[in-house]
Amino acid sequence: PKKRPLVIVTRKLPDPIETRMMELFDTRLNIADKPMGQAELIDAVKTADVLVPTITDRIDGAVLAHAGPNMRLIANFGTGVDHIDLAAARQRGITVTNTPGVLTEDTADMTMALILAVPRRLVQGAQALREGKFEGWSPTWMLGQRIWGKRLGIIGMGRIGQAVARRAKAFGLSIHYHNRKKVHESIEQELEATYWESLDQMLARMDIISVNCPHTPATFHLLSARRLDLLPPHAYVVNTARGEIIDENALVRKLRKGEIAGAGLDVFEHEPAVNPKLLELNNVILLPHMGSATLEGRIDMGEKVLINIKTFADGHAPPDRVIAGLL
Ligand code: 8YV
Known part of the structure; x- marks a missing residue:
């Protein structure tokens, strides 16, 4: 079997999602639950196979310029992807997924x-x-x-x-x-x-x-x-x-x-x-950006992220692709 992908998560996610993520993948969680700065994001994309960002992470061209050869998937926790430079991701063959529908x-x-x-x-x-x-x-x-x-x-x-x-x-x-x-x-x-x-x-x-x-x-x-x-x-x-x-x-x-x-x-x-x-x-x-802030919704979003990563790691096209990169 293929080695488990290294997944870096930028924010604290609901406990059951983090637990499942650790069971499935080689996962690095963000215990501090503070938004990552640019330096941390650059470190993350250098080493990770998969990045799980949220709206509080600016994944711009400057960050993606440092993407390592293993960086293949950005599995966004959220539907809007305007904080991610999609053109830069596409250019590097990085797949981008989101969590539509559940919120x-x-x-x-x-x-x-x-x-x-x-x-x-x-x-x-x-x-x-x-x-x-x-x-x-x-x-x-x-x-x-x-x-x-x-x-x-x-x-x-x-x-x-x-x-x-x-x-x-x-x-x-x-x-x-x-x-x-x-x-x-x-x-x-x-x-x-x-x-x-x-x-x-x-x-x-x-x-x-x-x-x-x-x-x-x-x-x-x-x-x-x-x-x-x-x-x-x-x-x-x-x-x-x-x-x-x-x-x-x-x-x-x-x-x-x-x-x-x-x-x-x-x-x-x-x-x-x-x-x-x-x-x-x-x-x-x-209101402080609460539109999708329900306990149930956050779990649903996390499950979508898990499915997207798992499908990708198994070598298939993940369901919620915004950018179809290389498999
Ligand atoms: C999310 C949102 O909570 O999904 C979206 O697009 O705006 C929010 O509901 C947030 O983006 C998480 O990344």
Whole structure:
């Protein structure tokens, strides 16, 4: 039998996943659970057969330039792979895999939670009560915006976008979407969804926008200052995808000036840094990248990583290939 691959894991993973990984492979875990710096990542790609990174590792060209001859697979723990230089991986024949599907419903739940919580002022109300400001019911206190009957514009109608649409439809929102291409007619019918080829035109007509596309060179600052200006003043923006898709400074300016109604943000342009001006606003809910953060989801993600590595180590194409390198 072939020797067991050396797998280097950059972050602490759920215990059962680490246990199984050690049973299957020659595994080096990260006990400290701090993100690896560039020097550590370079050391890792020099020696490992397989690297298991997460979003907190920048696997850029400078790191991959040091990839040793054994470095054959990057099995990402997570779905988004925008922290990995895919072109550099492809050039070196390194396979890249991710963990799609298993975090779709959890991320859609969190997105729906923000779609409900921001207009209905859920966090503001809870906070006011804690601060002793609840002096009894009032006909005019803590009024938010009604959810049902409003128009939701989803940017990116992939797995997560569709899962958000199913939930939102059940809450009485009408579903609109912008995507590189129209989704299959049967899905449009099920969701009663309207396709907008022009993102600009959709933005001008929506009450709530949900960002659910991947971050790629094509979607960087897709919601630019110019596009944010197209939103009506009563509009809300929810982002559980990637901070880089929105020009964060422009969004902050609009929120501060009251040119849009509010935002629910689970992701930021310079994570873990959060624009301090956002913290001054009370019409926003800010979350620390929790979209897929469920106990069950993390196990599922880990199992996907294990299957991808095992399949690759057995000499077959792993199921969740983003980049197909040499086997
Ligand atoms: C993950 C995410 O937890 O999967 C993704 O794309 O954004 C998160 O839900 C994170 O990326 C782990 O690497």
